[in-house]
Amino acid sequence: MNNDFKTRPDNTLDHVLATEEPLVPSSGFAASVMERITDEAVRAHKPIKFPWRRVLPGMILLVPGLAYMVLQLVKTLIAASATQAEPSAPFIATAIALNPQYLQMLLWLAAAAALTFITWRITQRLVGLR
């Protein structure tokens, strides 16, 4: 309390508003605050379980797709070696030359990878990991 004021209560309104009997915190107040903080700290550090239940069906569906892609790649490789394309040309260029649809597929893959990266960065920022 400002002691200069306390010894100079020349104004009733000032006196009434400034000299209020202070409340004493309940005995368990600090403990209950610390309990909440401890709970929150534990929750904050608990790693989130990986959602296998949700992810698994998608992964199972992905397997035939991956198998199909590998099969197509092998086929393309075989076709490339059979036609004896320029040996110095990179494999992707050869594949695109044989099937122009691969270029579109590659662009989609790049877009998906970029989206994944951006999502991951945003998530990191949101949880404060930077």
Next chain:
Amino acid sequence: MNAPAQDKNAGSELDLDLVAVERVVAGDNAAFEDIVRRWQGPLINMAWRYTRDRGRAEELAQEVFLRAWRNLPSWRGDAKFSSWLFALAANLFRTELKRYPTVTAPIDSIPEPAASTELESEFLNASEQDSVRRAVLALPMRYREPMLLFYFHEMDLAQTSRTLKIPEGTLKARLSRGRDILRRRFPALEHTGNKPIMANLKEEVAR
């Protein structure tokens, strides 16, 4: 308490806060208890002035501590820890009271002390003082908050304006208006002071 001793105490308090904050930010959450024990009284009393409800005051003070703990890394030490904490508290109390207002009677319905002539030489009794304090809660928010914080901060204009984030000139104008409204409602208050309304404010500014 003389001024140098007060400064010394304020300085050591600041150091204690700084040490505790650094420990908490480094991951030692138990160190936050030092902060809670040091500031629980002022925060509960500040919340009490906003609510006049002990249970709610403690709930709000608890919420302030939680928010302070979450946002501790954002306190850079350039302002006093107490200023940062009180500004955080004022924001929270303002928001909470907008959502769930304290039940206050209109200022005109608050009973005025009857024996105003006797009061010219003596201060109001406890229930009359309580009426005046409750009347502050019935003021419009723009006058209410400066009144609550100015007296909570021991009539320190600088600290109040920092907490409210308004210029001191604006604060003085709002305090003056708030006091005028209260004095009109409680004429007994008007005659007891030996100095005009703005005298204390001017002295405070001079200090």
